[in-house]
Amino acid sequence: MSQPRRLILPRRNVIRGLLSVGAFSITSQIWTGCTSSSSSTSDFPSPSSFTAGSTEPMTIGFIYVGPKDDYGYNQAHATAAARMASDFPWIKLVEEASVPESTAVQETMRNMIEQDGAKVIFPTSWGYFEPHSLKLAQEYPKVQFFHPNHPLEPSHPQNVGSYFSSLMEPAYLTGIVAASMSKTGKLGFVIPKPIPVVLKEVNSFTLGAKSVNPNIVVQAIFTGDWSLPLKEAEATNSLVDQQVDVVITRVDSPKTVITTAEQRGIYSCGYHVNEKDIAPKGFLTGVEWNWEQIYKNYAEMFQNGKTLMNGGVAQVVTGGLKESFSKISDYGTAVRPEAKAAVDKAKQQILSGQLTIFKGELKDNKGNVVIAAGESYQQGDPRLNAIDWFVEGIEGDVKS
Template sequence: MDFGRISRRHLLQGSAALALGSTLGTRGAAAAETTVGFIYVGSRDDYGYNQAHAQGAAAVKKLPGIKVVEEEKVPETDAVEKTIESMVNLDGATLLFPTSFGYYNPHVVKMAGKFPKLHFEHCGGLWSDKDPKNAGSYFGYIDEAQYISGIVAGYSTKSGKLGFVAAKPIPQVLRNINAFTLGARLANPKATTQVIFTGDWSMPVKEAEATNSLIDQGVDVLTCHVDGPKTMVENAARRGAMVCGYHVNQSPLAPKAYLTGAEWNWEALYPKFVKMIVAGEPIPNFYRGGLKEEIVKVSPYGEMVSAEARKHADDVKAKFMSGEYTIFKGPIADNKGKTVIAGGTDRGQQDPELEKMDYLVEGVIGATA
């Protein structure tokens, strides 16, 4: 048996392991430092969703007096409960980041109830006042960075045809598609965005097929909202198209094709949360922010981005940073011609109507179902 490949959750499948865990969880060394656990649904080096969180964990490791334990490829099942119990009992973790969206209910909620003195922070904005108070939810307005990517894409496209490979037509994904398109049309009013939904968060074969299909239809700039953009980025670059990334900076995968991208900035947020916990400061149960709050960021511009595009994008970014810019400002029509935001109406980032978004804006070619 390869003991090096045994995960923490497997160690907890026997009563002996549980006894060992309770013993180690109280050892003196643990009391001298704070242990933080990170759990990922996929690989830490996926150039996507999981890598973004892993980069945040790497920043936490640099803090004095902090120990970080991690486990990757943990399914959104009771497997995450076993991993949490292991990190608590074997490693003495007192702050846990189960990062995948599907971990929260029922798994994180259940574990927060079981360990009321520990802290659980979950990515996705799902916490409600009915949930345990030692659980919290955080998320970012990454549509702001998608909007900036759209501006750059609008200047960079030669065909006027942009492409978006998306997982599912849920409000957060639609918000990103719409923000990207509105940004692009700010720069190029005739630009269109064609969307292909793959049906799930990680489907590399379908993502490759969607990328090729879009390029075959004349799209010359692509972006995405899937867990692992690597497939889209590499395939698009291979076909001679330009790309805007998502989750992390994918420019190493396609240095000549990469324009910019919408990134999570967990490297700033996670150390902040850990410092708050160590200092005994409460973290709000529902924590959100955008570019101004440094929860999201924009990838550095690639060599093909023009000076005009850079200036326009930087000007809008500065307005986001000062809190003076609204993406969803009426009048806005959907792609069927119906007015969805009336003239004179601003839907700021905290507007509950944006949480229910079920439409694609004018300029998007595609359907939400």
């Protein structure tokens, strides 16, 4: 391998200290082997270009920490996995849901490999990685293990890869819709944990909202974990009682927040998947992963005999709107034409490079300058991985 492994931001824990720039960097040159120096994001196959040609059958395993129908993070992965197996008939899909982040996942992975003959494993939850996946990767060096959004280190086995879809751009666009539809000028955000990847998206949402209404207020409430339905309902009700009329959440399953908002008669924005059918009156849009594109790209490479071990598959892949790795949900019936037009304009500016979400001068909600005038943090900038502040306009404390 001619290039070192690269850092990718985590989802389920505070990002470790930024690693040496000489050894790690976030890459936008994805879907290329580590030995290649000429490929770039422009080489991506389009969604319509995938064909299931003749190839050897391959068993691929997917493991989920929650149920496959959670209207959230796990469902997003499961739906994309099913689509991959449908588009590529030579793939045999084996799955197990609601697997704890414990030694139980080691047993699941071992069974998939030894009993089902899996050659590729996608353990989709943060806590599966260390020590569990690393241990299995050492035991089974011919099996590839791909983790969403986990940092890699030089000591990690060569048969371990990482991938991630950045959501800050669709979060910005969703903020535009929320502010356009709000009558009270108060939005609510139910947040699981104050980690950089989450704070980046909360700030992006707020900056999008402020582009519509500079005086908009986003009230933030932390629940403390990824799935606490009772606290999520309590937080939503508390926000409604404070005159919030649009709510969004970043927890694993937004279902509780969205259905509570619907019952209270306010608007909601989703996350992970399209939740329009559980809030037919109040759902506006949402922030979505597009794992389908990522998994299709992987399948295409597997079909061509490319692996992590032979350098045909990059150790780390990451992308956003431009790479079709993320998107906003289809609009609900309540969204007005002018809100859609504002989103279309901002999206084109993002794709063309005219609009940078994080640029100075930018202050946090305590009045401190966090990005100086003339500076900007582009998609993939490692400084985005260290965000520990709320932008101006958010009511809440990241330390709470």
